[in-house]
Amino acid sequence: MSLYLSVAIIVFIFVVIFQIAKASEYVSILKGEEASRQQNNKINGFLMVAFLVLGFIGIYVCNKAYYGKTQLAQGAASVQGEKVDEMLFVTLIITGIVFVITQVLLFWFAYKYQEDKNRKVFFFAHSTKLELIWTAIPAIALTVLVVFGLRNWFFFTGEPPKNAMVVEVTGKQFGWIFRYPGKDAVFGKKYYKNIDPATNSVGIIWDDTYSKDDILTEQTMYVVKGKPVKLILGSRDVIHDVGLTHFRLKMDAVPGIPTTMWFTPIYTTKEMREKTGNPNFAYEISCDQMCGNGHYSMKGVIEVVDQEEYDLWMAKQKPQYFTAFPEKDPSAVPVVKADSTTKVTTAKM
Numbered sequence: 021m022s023l024y025l026s027v028a029i030i031v032f033i034f035v036v037i038f039q040i041a042k043a044s045e046y047v048s049i050l051k052g053e054e055a056s057r058q059q060n061n062k063i064n065g066f067l068m069v070a071f072l073v074l075g076f077i078g079i080y081v082c083n084k085a086y087y088g089k090t091q092l093a094q095g096a097a098s099v100q101g102e103k104v105d106e107m108l109f110v111t112l113i114i115t116g117i118v119f120v121i122t123q124v125l126l127f128w129f130a131y132k133y134q135e136d137k138n139r140k141v142f143f144f145a146h147s148t149k150l151e152l153i154w155t156a157i158p159a160i161a162l163t164v165l166v167v168f169g170l171r172n173w174f175f176f177t178g179e180p181p182k183n184a185m186v187v188e189v190t191g192k193q194f195g196w197i198f199r200y201p202g203k204d205a206v207f208g209k210k211y212y213k214n215i216d217p218a219t220n221s222v223g224i225i226w227d228d229t230y231s232k233d234d235i236l237t238e239q240t241m242y243v244v245k246g247k248p249v250k251l252i253l254g255s256r257d258v259i260h261d262v263g264l265t266h267f268r269l270k271m272d273a274v275p276g277i278p279t280t281m282w283f284t285p286i287y288t289t290k291e292m293r294e295k296t297g298n299p300n301f302a303y304e305i306s307c308d309q310m311c312g313n314g315h316y317s318m319k320g321v322i323e324v325v326d327q328e329e330y331d332l333w334m335a336k337q338k339p340q341y342f343t344a345f346p347e348k349d350p351s352a353v354p355v356v357k358a359d360s361t362t363k364v365t366t367a368k369m
């Protein structure tokens with residue numbers, strides 16, 4: 021009820037202000053207050069120029085204060101990211117020049133060509149030459165930008181080089197699951213009805229022979245510096261979005277429709293810590309698509325390491341198959357019986 025009342029009050033206030041403004045306008049016309057109108061025009065002209073100057077000062081101050089804190093100043097951390105930054109800079113330069121020219125003309129003309137009794141307006145209805153110029157120049161500029169963008173898009177989402185590693189990324193409310201294909205370099209097939217939060221978070225079909233060495237990790241993904249990595253993205257529930265700001269990549273993770281992109285990291289996490297002067301620096305994988313009430317916390321870490329460190333890490337990983345069937349793990353001690361019964365009970369959920 022109070023909501024309706026407040027809306028009604030606001031509407032009422034607007035109506036009153038509108039009526040007062042209208043009334044005072046009629047009054048000044050009736051009084052013939054030509055002078056006051058001219059005065060207002062002058063003030064408006066000055067305000068326009070003041071707005072222009074203050075606006076540019078504001079842009080400069082904000083840029084000075086915040087540019088250094090942006091990731092743009094930090095530089096991209098992948099080969100693909102450098103191309104994205106290049107496109108962004110070219111776009112910013114072109115649009116920046118257009119912005120400055122049009123804003124200066126807009127506000128300066130508003131001041132310069134304010135009402136003047138001694139000046140007559142020059143009127144012309146049409147100029148083919150002008151129309152051609154202001155159609156052709158933006159069309160050519162935009163075509164060049166779009167062609168560059170498309171070329172890069174097909175590059176990032178196309179086939180990666182032969183030596184690329186592949187990681188499957190699955191989004192879930194609210195976190196990330198990473199799957200490595202193991203020694204055979206082939207992912208086992210999966211089926212969503214096989215999903216079991218405790219032992220089989222992506223629904224791997226264990227009967228598939230390729231599935232036996234698949235490795236699952238959560239929240240942290242390891243990749244190798246200088247080695248292309250292809251990501252196969254998917255989701256277990258709603259639409260998520262893989263956002264890799266440091267690598268300048270972003271792609272939706274959609275349930276049932278795998279999407280792909282690939283990139284080549286150029287700095288290890290350690291190198292990036294030195295480069296940024298931030299000892300806690302971590303490459304982030306964030307969800308860039310509002311996906312529910314825990315969306316804000318849907319973050320993971322990407323560890324970029326060199327090949328040796330990666331091999332060491334990989335050697336420590338145990339195929340998920342042995343987590344699902346501990347009794348089949350050759351390295352396990354024979355206390356696994358109890359584990360396998362708990363597995364059966366959880367699998368019923």
Ligand SMILES: [Cu+2]
Nearest residue numbers: 260307311318
């Ligand atoms: Cu999400």
